[in-house]
Amino acid sequence: MTRSRTASFFSSLSLWVLVALAGGLAAGAGAQAYGIPGGTGSVGLIDALGQLWLNALRMTIIPLVFSLLVTGIASIADAAATGRLALKAIGVFAVLLVGATIYAFAASIGLHEVWPIAEGAARALIAETSDSAAAEVAANVGGGGLSAFLTSLAPANPIRAAAEDAILAIVVFAIAFGFATTRLETRLRQPVAVFFEGVAQTMIVIVQWVLKVAPLGVFALAFGVGLRAGIGAAGVLGHYIALVCLALIGLLVLTYVVTILWGRIGLARFARGAAPAQVVAFSTQSSLACLPVMVERSVSHLGVSTATAGLVLPLAVAVFRITSSVANLAVVIYVARLTGTEITLATMLAGGLAALAVSVGSVGLPGQVSFFASIAPICLVMGVPIEVLPLLLAVEVVPDIFRTIGNVTADMAAARIVEGRDAAADPEVASGI
Incomplete structure (x- = not known):
């Protein structure tokens, strides 16, 4: 499937999933009011179909996350080997990602304090979820204090850790494995990288197969x-969209502030330079599609050299992806508040580490694939049930727009920051604007 056909497929899929979500809520509310042919037998069959679809997604989590982390770390190591400029860029990325992750917790928890989920609506969405498995994972993460948490970072048996959904241990093992492969000779490293790239692509194909019947599963x-x-559950989804988008808008504002201070550029100049790329991001929801515009505007309007833009932006x-941690943790915290899971x-700490790791591993995936592949591991690490995620995936279209705009803006900000003292003089800064 070509890139354009893939984008078209997921665009039409998003529409059908939204239709299925609305239709499922309406049909369920109708059945609540007027009954359903077959009674409890029909309800049980529909529930089983939904659980089957969810399990089909869950079975790809461990191999997909592990493989993506290994290949993602290999790509960073290769980039670092290209020279000092690449190392500086990676350092800037790391600082911004850590800052964004800290912001994610503060913003999401703060938003819930200011605008909490309605209690009755919370019960509506979680009526059919089971948190027994999540509670077990939470005990593994948070039980026993800091010493138990530190002990859990290194899995004594990675296979057993995978079977028990001990995602944080798997993430740590995958990171160690990925960095270890970079120390191998080329003749040994390349087959390993190709193997895990193949595993990741295979899992993505399976996820795409499962997503082809997403309207049925979501319904x-x-x-x-x-x-x-009843139909009142739809209000929770609107509240969810609003809180995730507000967290992302706050990150966008902070990106401007950091760029002005660290990149030493005027607000108006940076805003004018980034605006065309943001428009493309809004319309395509693809950072890759924005790359030509980002390069051109960074060179022509942000004072970034062609060499820096040509290396840093790709x-x-x-x-x-600076919005990955913020949006993913916003989703996880929302589900935690829905289900009453203690944070x-x-x-x-475990969720932040997992969010940072998967933000590197999940890049380049279609939105519907990356949603589950990125958020489910963080949920499992923090002991948050994942059964409600498919319903949230159905309305991911709106937050995904803000994800892409935030990523594109941060990419251009990073290019300006990396350029540093070599950036073309900014007359606005020179004049004190």
């Missing part, structure tokens, strides 16, 4: 929610 899950809670598109300092 079945939404039917159960509508049956138990590298940023490949390994740097402790230990689970925040």
